[in-house]
Amino acid sequence: MSERIKQLLQRTPSEEIVKAEGWVRTKRDSKNVCFLEINDGSTLKGIQAVVDKAKFNNDDLLNNITTGASVVAEGMIVHSQGGAQDVELLVSALTLVGDCPQDYPLQKKRHTVEFLREKAHLRARTNLFGAVARVRNTMSYAIHTFFQENGFVYVHTPLITASDCEGAGEQFQVTTLDLENVPKTADGKVDYSKDFFGKMANLTVSGQLEGETYAMALKNIYTFGPTFRAENSNTTRHLAEFWMVEPEMAFCDIDGNMAVAEEFLKFIFKTVLDKNGEDMQFFDSFVQKGVIENLEHVISSPFVHMSYTDAVKILEKENDRFDFPVHWGCDLQSEHEKFLTEEIAKSPVIVTDYPKEIKAFYMKLNEDGKTVRGMDVLVPRLGEIIGGSEREYRLDVLLAKMKELGLRPEDYWWYLELRKYGSVPHSGFGLGFERAIQYVTGVGNIRDVIPYPRYVKSAEF
Ligand code: 4AD
Ligand code: MG
Numbered sequence: 001m002s003e004r005i006k007q008l009l010q011r012t013p014s015e016e017i018v019k020a021e022g023w024v025r026t027k028r029d030s031k032n033v034c035f036l037e038i039n040d041g042s043t044l045k046g047i048q049a050v051v052d053k054a055k056f057n058n059d060d061l062l063n064n065i066t067t068g069a070s071v072v073a074e075g076m077i078v079h080s081q082g083g084a085q086d087v088e089l090l091v092s093a094l095t096l097v098g099d100c101p102q103d104y105p106l107q108k109k110r111h112t113v114e115f116l117r118e119k120a121h122l123r124a125r126t127n128l129f130g131a132v133a134r135v136r137n138t139m140s141y142a143i144h145t146f147f148q149e150n151g152f153v154y155v156h157t158p159l160i161t162a163s164d165c166e167g168a169g170e171q172f173q174v175t176t177l178d179l180e181n182v183p184k185t186a187d188g189k190v191d192y193s194k195d196f197f198g199k200m201a202n203l204t205v206s207g208q209l210e211g212e213t214y215a216m217a218l219k220n221i222y223t224f225g226p227t228f229r230a231e232n233s234n235t236t237r238h239l240a241e242f243w244m245v246e247p248e249m250a251f252c253d254i255d256g257n258m259a260v261a262e263e264f265l266k267f268i269f270k271t272v273l274d275k276n277g278e279d280m281q282f283f284d285s286f287v288q289k290g291v292i293e294n295l296e297h298v299i300s301s302p303f304v305h306m307s308y309t310d311a312v313k314i315l316e317k318e319n320d321r322f323d324f325p326v327h328w329g330c331d332l333q334s335e336h337e338k339f340l341t342e343e344i345a346k347s348p349v350i351v352t353d354y355p356k357e358i359k360a361f362y363m364k365l366n367e368d369g370k371t372v373r374g375m376d377v378l379v380p381r382l383g384e385i386i387g388g389s390e391r392e393y394r395l396d397v398l399l400a401k402m403k404e405l406g407l408r409p410e411d412y413w414w415y416l417e418l419r420k421y422g423s424v425p426h427s428g429f430g431l432g433f434e435r436a437i438q439y440v441t442g443v444g445n446i447r448d449v450i451p452y453p454r455y456v457k458s459a460e461f
Contacts, residue, residue, distance in 0.1 A: 006042035011077045013087060020047050020073045020089055023125060024065060024100075026108050034062055038073060038089075041130055044278050048080065048088040049073045061096060067107055068100030068125075113448050120452055120461050128287070131279035132449055135272055136437055142271035143224055143245050143433075146264055152220040152247060157207030159226065162199055163411055165209050166360050170229045171202035172240075203228035206430060207246050208362075209415050212391065215248035215426055216418050222247040224433075234456055236445040237334065237382060237435060241454040248428035254364075254373045254390040257427035258350050261377055261386055262303050265348070265436070269295045272440055280441075288442020294380075295440065297347070304345040308332075308354045308371065311340055331358045332376075337383030348379045361405050363389040364425075365397055375429070379439050388429020395419035 005020055022040035029035075032053055039046030051073075056062055065071060074093040080086060105111075105119050106126060116123040123129040147154065160174055176196040177183065183191040192200045207223035214221045227244045247260065273280060273295060284292045306314075315326040315336050324333045332351070340349050353371040356363070363372035377386035392398045398419055402409055409416060437449040447453035452461045 004042035005038065005040045005047045008047055008077065008089070009043065009045075009085075009087060011087065013076070013078045015076055017074055017092065018077060018089070020049060022046065022071070024067055024069045024071060025125075027065065027067060036065065036071070036073070038071060039125075039130075041124070041133075044127055044131055044282055045085070048082070048085055049075070049091050049094075050088055051091045051094060055092075056094060061094065064099050065094075065096050066100050066102070066104075068104040070097040070100075071095060072097060113445065117447060117453070124451070127282060128443075129448070131276075131282050132437070132441060132443060133451070134279055135276050135441055136449065138272050138275050139268055139433070139437060139440065140224075142268045143222075143264075145271070146267045147220075147222045147247065150220070152222045153214070153218045155207075155211060155214045155218075155221045155223055156225065157204070157210040157223045159204050159228075160197075160201055161204045161210075162197070162201050163209060163415070164202070165204070165206040165362075167405060167407065168205070168360075170231050171205055172228050172230050174201045174203060205229050206244065208248065208428060208430065209412075211246055211248040211428065212426065213414070213418060215250045215428070216422065216424070219250045220247070232456055235334075236447075237438075239434060239446055239450065239453055239455055242446075242450070243433035245431040245433055246428060248426065250424050250426045252390075252427045253425055254352065254375055254427055257388055257390060257429060258303075258305070258352075258375055261350070261375075261388065261429050261431075262348075264431075265377070265386075266299045268436065269440060270299050273299075283441045283443075287444075288381075291440075291442040301347060303348045303350050303377070305350050305352065306340070306345075307352050311336075311349075311351050314344060315339065329355050329357065332383075334383035337376075337378040338380065341378050341380040341383070346380075348377055351376050351378060356401075359389070361401050361407060362391050362398070364392045365401070377429075381442075382435055382439055384432075385435040385439060386429050386431045388427065390425065390427040393419055393423045393425050395423065 002019060002021060005022060008018055008020055020038050022038040025037040025039045025046050027036055034051040034053055036049040036051065037046040038049050072095040073089055073091050075089045075091040077087050078090045080088040106122055116126060124133055164171055183194040185191045205227055207225060211221055211223050223246045226241055228241050230240060231238055280292050312326055312328050319325040322335055326336060352375045353366060354374045355370060356365060356372045359372050359374045363374045365372055373390035375388050376384050379385050399409060434446050434449050438446055443449050
């Protein structure tokens with residue numbers, strides 16, 4: 001593999017001829033030399049290539065090398081005369097690989113993220129999106145490292161499913177039926193027996209239910225993959241296609257679950273700070289002031305714990321400041337979650353024991369008969385990034401709950417059998433991967449932390 005610019009920048013000057021391959025970010029001319037900043041995505045800052053104009057004056061080469069062009073520059077690594085970098089490349093051979101006409105949209109100037117979203121196929125070539133891509137990569141790596149080092153088995157749960165894990169009816173349907181000519185049954189309903197799977201099927205909203213089946217055999221498992229929600233929420237925190245990390249642990253109660261969630265988040269944050277120092281400095285300077293110090297603080301202090309009931313007591317006193325006034329039984333909105341984390345705790349907060357009516361069917365019912373053993377991890381700026389719970393492992397209680405909600409037990413027969421054959425207390429949670437990236441980088445809109453965002457009325461690229 002050829003050497004990357006990141007490695008070239010760490011070299012000490014020598015007479016050895018090295019090679020830089022990449023795209024020209026900027027071109028600057030002085031009387032005798034031309035400076036090219038070449039970037040290959042391995043670092044934020046590219047390498048400065050210094051081209052002696054007298055040596056390269058025989059053709060139009062330098063004229064044709066413009067911002068965005070791809071080049072190969074060879075030469076020696078030397079001490080840099082300028083103050084902005086330690087070393088630079090003194091060019092002895094230069095090849096223009098692909099030229100780049102003047103209509104290239106990423107000319108040297110600050111572009112808005114809205115503009116760059118329309119150029120998502122090119123935006124990874126900017127400082128911001130390059131840094132996001134590298135941090136996203138490190139976070140994926142950290143997620144696997146954390147679970148692998150702790151003995152969890154990575155399980156690939158299906159993306160196409162016939163069950164609705166969250167029961168919220170926010171699924172995208174998967175069908176091969178001819179929509180112009182839908183087959184009908186005698187009583188006028190859609191005849192799904194003619195559909196590809198012989199029944200109605202959807203894209204999954206969560207791998208949890210299938211994940212639970214593997215936890216009942218392997219004890220600790222995790223999934224990490226795309227999930228899909230047809231939520232009509234046009235916010236800076238919602239995508240129609242997002243990635244979720246879902247560990248599931250047998251013989252584990254909600255306290256064990258919360259302890260893993262906290263340790264897990266801190267491990268990811270620390271890994272990014274250790275591995276992506278330059279990118280994090282960039283976010284700190286240009287995206288979210290203080291984001292590094294904030295993460296360091298979060299890593300070194302315990303998360304605050306609070307029951308839903310206590311959270312509501314605190315929030316009710318502030319009702320005049322909220323768009324949605326709070327009362328016991330209501331779902332917490334992001335304005336409430338932000339208030340708890342930003343004004344009250346000034347740190348991540350884990351809220352537990354929510355009213356059963358506002359949480360999914362699988363959460364374990366508490367002894368009070370009113371609340372469930374759910375837990376959400378909330379963070380400043382964003383609100384919820386993790387949703388999880390201890391699971392209802394008692395067959396009779398689970399069946400009663402499903403009946404209450406109008407879920408058909410025969411659709412979940414395999415899930416229910418887990419409660420029949422060697423049932424055991426177990427727990428898990430789901431981390432919204434993009435929200436975690438937003439939190440780490442300070443990037444305000446979730447559409448800018450995934451390469452190709454899918455949301456209402458948008459599936460370009
Ligand atoms: O709270 P949720 O809905 O929980 C579950 O899906 C559980 N089955 C997880 C589990 O216990 N295994 O979603 C989990 C997280 C949320 O906290 C949020 O961070 C993220 O997924 N999330 C979204 N992220 C982006 N866009 C959306 N539309 C999201 N919906 C949820
Ligand atoms: Mg949730």
